[in-house]
Amino acid sequence: MQAKLISLHAANSNAGIRNVDSNCNWASVRLPELMALLDTHPSEPVADTGVTFSVRRVKPGETLCRAGDAFEALYVVRSGFLKMVSLDPVGNEQVLSFPMRGDVIGLSSLEPGHYTADAIALDSCHVVVVPFDRIANLSRSVPGIERLLYTTFSRELARRQRVIRLLGMLSAEARVAAFLLDMSERFARLGCSRSSFVLRMTREEIGSYLGIKLETVSRTLSALASAGLIAVDRREVTLHDAPALRSILEQRTEPGWGRRQRQRRASTDRSASTAPVRPQAAAARIAA
């Protein structure tokens, strides 16, 4: 009960997150602050040239930008959580990512000239508005900015590569495990607990992101929980055995595997399993 109240409070106010500069202003941020937000591995600090960027506030459920809107600025999340949703021609929607503090929105919108997905706040958010031409101009005078811009693009490319691996090579169970580990990692980077956190999104949104159905997400979470690897209470997740979760990622050999590893895990698994075969026995499989 009490824990839940604390969690919900944290969800709305982002209390407990470190790195929140004391001299910050909710209406605008200065350049060094913006760069610190972007740079995961802070190198040399940037001189404060007095340049500031405005901060936009987005309430839960509101959209920061819609697919098709003219591309005007990158948005750098300072606090809160969002979801990026792409709507295909048929009307089916797909969640592409869950941006949080430090993440950049709009990088794929530069070339087409319009945003390619909706950005919808999952809770109360503060995002820094970074007009692209402005930051590009600054990059000519302020050293370090140009490189940071390129690495930001490159980092986002690497992230999408991981998503492609997740969607193309992992089973539903492994996708959920990977999702939990990813959230754990990102929360840890924010100074929050690595082993216990509150998800901001529904099962359906998780499923859309992972390319599986919401029922499958629910079932898999239940299975992981009954195997003792995690605990789930509504949106609150606690990781009890992260290494075991990681080992799930290393099981699947879904589509193409090389010509090595003749271990034939499928058969050994089946013979090793003493439990009788039954439908939806994901928990038994995980426990084995």
Place this chain on the structure above:
Amino acid sequence: MQAKLISLHAANSNAGIRNVDSNCNWASVRLPELMALLDTHPSEPVADTGVTFSVRRVKPGETLCRAGDAFEALYVVRSGFLKMVSLDPVGNEQVLSFPMRGDVIGLSSLEPGHYTADAIALDSCHVVVVPFDRIANLSRSVPGIERLLYTTFSRELARRQRVIRLLGMLSAEARVAAFLLDMSERFARLGCSRSSFVLRMTREEIGSYLGIKLETVSRTLSALASAGLIAVDRREVTLHDAPALRSILEQRTEPGWGRRQRQRRASTDRSASTAPVRPQAAAARIAA
């Protein structure tokens, strides 16, 4: 027989591709040529400053760069076809893309500082070696370069977004259809036939890229062929009904779809189908 010989010849020599500058040199290219290669929608021509970039030749099966190698340069494909292969910790490999003329290799390698995938030539290739620092420096003096670099990153991000949609929302059948339409589009952009082309990759490589098994690729191609939408002769594919292929993409409503479209296609499909239910009846489904 004769047709096959011609196709194979084209595959190896890239004969018939337009846009091959007459004054080109296989050992190096000048800046304007490089920019034309990158810019799909050529804007203002760039002054020839005399800067040149070396061209590297890669023979079929050779690797241009390996995952883990220090990132030194971007590679811009001038001719030939390659595959990008990512090897995960377990040893499973996944094909990430099939670069061809105009495509850029290495964009996601900047931030980690090393290549994140192997680049393997599927046939004889010529790639322009573009050291990143060199092009970044040039961008400060030559107008247009900076913007082109950013749009190149952004374009690659958009491409990966399409792959994510393919892997996350489409059925195996739709993935194959999307793959064929994509290849058609890219060949057309090169001045080759939009409706008939020779695939350079195996069924296994296609399957790895699409997140399905090689048998499924083969079955789906056979089904599309017997439905009359395409013709398949080994690696040579002819599209007979591209609109029908496109309509396959608009069928699936795999993971999350909004709350609209209450058309309940699944039931109507089943009732409309007069053929008896049988396994592997993909052809019947497509024909319907």
Place this chain on the structure above:
DNA sequence: CGTAACTTTGATAGCATTCAAAGAAGGTGG
């Protein structure tokens, strides 16, 4: 000409979806 790589096709099994329904949580208005 024989071997290796690739492709096709069939039969079977398994995992994820679909369909269905009940339970829990959160918000609203009386």
Place this chain on the structure above:
DNA sequence: CCACCTTCTTTGAATGCTATCAAAGTTACG
């Protein structure tokens, strides 16, 4: 403050799509 409604979540049973296993056919190549 509680009833009511909507949204979200969980769980079950059955179907279906794709993977797996297997084998034959084809092509390429030495």
